[in-house]
Amino acid sequence: MPVQERRLSLFLSLAVLCCGLLLWQYATHPTVSHSPYGIPEGNAEYQRLMGRDAATAHASGFPTPAEFVRSAMDELRAPLRDNGPGDRGIGWQLGASLLRVAVGYGLAVLVAVPLGFAFGLHPVLQRAFNPFVQILRPISPLAWMPVALYTIRNAEGCGIFVIFICSLWPILLNTSFGVTTIRREWLNVARTLEVRWPQRLGLVLLPAAAPAIVTGMRIGLGVAWLAIVAAEMLVGSSGIGYFVWNQWNNLSLSNVILAILLIGATGMLLDSVLALVQRSVRYAE
Amino acid sequence: MRDDICFSGGHLFRASSVTDGTGAACACGAHGPIMTGGRRRFIGGLAAGAVFAGGGMGALADPPAIIGGSTARVPVERPDLAIGFVPISCAAPLIMAMAKGFFRQEGLNVQLHKTAGWALIRDRLLDGSLDGSHLLSPMPLSLSLGLGSHAIQPVRALTMQNINGQALTMALKHWKNRDPRQWKGMTFAIPFEFSMHNLLLRAYLAQYGLDPDRDVSLRVTAPPDMVANLRAGNIDGFLGPEPFNQRAVYEQAGFLHVLSADLWDGHPCCAFGVTAAFMAQYPGTYRAMQRAMIRAAYFMQDPANRLEAARIMAQPAYLNQPEIVIRQSLTGHYADGLGMVRDNPRRAGFSPYPYPSMAVWILSQFSRWGYLKDAVPCQDMAQQVFLIDEVRRQVADMGLPLPAAARNDWPDYAIMGRAFDPLHPPSYSR
Structure with a gap:
């Protein structure tokens, strides 16, 4: 891309950001809040109890960008504080979620890649399992939750199971697709040269299917990150989803927004790691 | 049988000590006016009390003899405990037991687990990942009956936590529409089916001629x-726990239509419970938890401690709410959402006594609204699940004042202006 165009797109990005911030500021600009419906305003003590005097001024409703920045700074000042399970910093929560994703997603990769190979190499198997995969694939992580809770009976296990079951399908389908579409000539050449099974797998099948597998893993990781936040909001006692729930419990939208931004940023980071891997396994035919 | 005797003696001993102290130190003084009938209707208790009166008085000099074997301290078998709570003001005693060190005093090392809802509390208590938990007071009964759960799992209310302290909050747009007879077609939120909130709201609506199953819709919703x-x-509107009623006022979303204290002064709300299996396995541990919770309820009932409690509860580890909101719900000095500052010191109360009377009302409402299809022996069930005898023995053992009314298992209540007789609960034909 020429420098000119790159500058233009950077400028456009910044413009969108500024517009967003301005809209946010405009929409949340504090106005004098009168009781609606003609309800009496009450005396000074009433105003104090409603948190409307200067000393205890509270931001009712949606925070302005400035309020958001202030509370985000507060929260980010001690991201690793640990005052017992009820009050841990956002860094801990993010770490807990990442750990769960690592376990659940790792298991999914371990199961889905070999299974995908088996499906790709044996069309009969693929045809036999296809209906089940197609039915299970579109199920939302939240729909799994009650079943998981009832059977696994352990909140930690439930979270991991939900990640596992959601990230399994894209990896499985992409792997089997990648293996099916390997050019027959390459396999035939390998067979003619009498390359043994393990080498055939390592030298031909895996490298040839790698781009498709990594694409599946990239989609799977995205789904896992989507699922964990939802699962933790339901059953979590830690994790970023629990953080969102806990802040919502306090109706503290500032911290909810902070968590949303962090979830987005973390998801982007995870995705870009796999994008790097994807680039490294790409090959030109 | 020995337990009964010990208990009767203990109760007489306590009775005299309360009169000696003229009740000044009675942290639970709030109990007096709660009961409408001070009739003493022990089942056999009165006779036993009379017989053993001499023994009771004689034991005044030697209290341990009265207390007998039943409350002798059993060592704590399991000091590391996971206890669940839902972040609402009802959990104040549990939070105080933690923050003020009442658990530690009993040799317990407790981890409090903030939990996202009642269904989750139920599942975690039953699967053993929680050793004990904050429960809505109907829950020990519903779980012991197998209602709203996959199997019958006996759960016991070791102590009550709080009385009163809930409210019916209505949207501001209804501020001139205060007559429930006009509320047909409205939607109300409740925190859980087996909650006092649901039962009180249903009884309230029914009193004004509405059928809570047909004329309005009730939606189970998390408080925030x-x-x-x-x-x-x-x-x-919603009949919900504090501090969310006051929070709705604070956020200018609603007004307090009626406090639950004005519907039924002294109604139970949340309990503290464990499974019967846990009690059998760890008798010393559950008693230690019970003592800590009793101490905490006495602490919370003292008006002098309410401001400190509000400060502690506002912390992120506990309720994570503005202190000014919690304070209004605890002290009863509050903005009502309609421009009035009101004072009702009975808005929130705390009491460790799980009266079987309360359980009988709850069971009668279970059958009234069709949750309970079969007839159960209400009074037996109530005494089995609500462990008032144990609480009384512990109170005696700890040397705390026993409020006069707490000597009666079966106090009468005035519920929405009507007398409720726990020994003859109304039968509802549906």
């Missing part, structure tokens, strides 16, 4: 969602 939905206009 109640406030948000009230503001968004998705619900017309």
Whole structure:
């Protein structure tokens, strides 16, 4: 891309950001809040109890960008504080979620890649399992939750199971697709040269299917990150989803927004790691 | 049988000590006016008390003899405990037991687990990942009956936590529509089916001629969602726990239509429970938890401690709410959402006594609204699940004042202006 165009797109990005911030500021600009419906305003003590005097001024409703920045700074000042399970910093929560994703997603990769190979190499198997995969694939992580809770009976296990079951399908389908579409000539050449099974797998099948597998893993990781936040909001006692729930419990939208931004940023980071891997396994035919 | 005798003696001993102290030190002084009938209707207790009166008085000089073997301290078998709570003001005693060190005093090392809802509390208590938990007071009964659960799992209310302290909050747009007879077609939120909130709201609506199953819709909703939905206009009102009623006022989303203290002064709300299996396995541990919770309820009932409690509860580890909101719900000096500052010191109360009377009312409402299809022996069930005898023995053992009314298992109540007789609960034919 020429420098000119790159500058233009950077400028456009910044413009969108500024517009967003301005809209946010405009929409949340504090106005004098009168009781609606003609309800009496009450005396000074009433105003104090409603948190409307200067000393205890509270931001009712949606925070302005400035309020958001202030509370985000507060929260980010001690991201690793640990005052017992009820009050841990956002860094801990993010770490807990990442750990769960690592376990659940790792298991999914371990199961889905070999299974995908088996499906790709044996069309009969693929045809036999296809209906089940197609039915299970579109199920939302939240729909799994009650079943998981009832059977696994352990909140930690439930979270991991939900990640596992959601990230399994894209990896499985992409792997089997990648293996099916390997050019027959390459396999035939390998067979003619009498390359043994393990080498055939390592030298031909895996490298040839790698781009498709990594694409599946990239989609799977995205789904896992989507699922964990939802699962933790339901059953979590830690994790970023629990953080969102806990802040919502306090109706503290500032911290909810902070968590949303962090979830987005973390998801982007995870995705870009796999994008790097994807680039490294790409090959030109 | 020995337990009964010991208990009767203990109760007489306590009775005299309360009169000696003229009740000045009685932290639970709030109990007096709660009961409408001070009739003493022990089942056999009165006779036993009379027989053993001499023994009781004689034991005044030697209290341990009265207490007998039943409350002798059993060592704590399991000091590391996981206890669940839902972040609402009802959990104040549990939070105080933690923050003020009442658990530590009993040799317990407790981890409090903030939990996202009642269904989750139920599942975690039953699967053993929680050793004990904050429960809605109907829950030990519903779980022991197998209602709203996959199997019958005996759960016991070791202590009550709080009385009163809830409210019916209505959306601001209804501020001139205060007559429930006009509320047909409205939508209300409740925190859980087996909650006092649901039962009180149903009884309240029914009193004004509405059928809570047909004329309105009741929606189980998490408390923060109640406030948000009230503001968004998705619900017309909610009967919910504090501090969310006051929070709705504070957020200018609603007003307090009626406090639960004005519906039934002294109604139970949340209990503290464990499974019967846990009690059998760890008798010393559950008693230690019970003592800590009793001490905490006495602490919370003292008005002098309410401001400190509000400060502690506001912390992120506990309720994570503005202190000024919690304080209004605890002290009863509050803004009502309609421009009035009101004072009702009975808005929130704390009491460790799980009266079987309360359980009988709850069971009668279970059958009234069709949750309970079969007839159960209400009084037996109530005494089995609500462990008032144990609480009384512990109170005696700890040397705390026993409020006069707490000597009666079966106090009468005035519920929404009507007398409720726990020994002859109304039978509802549906």
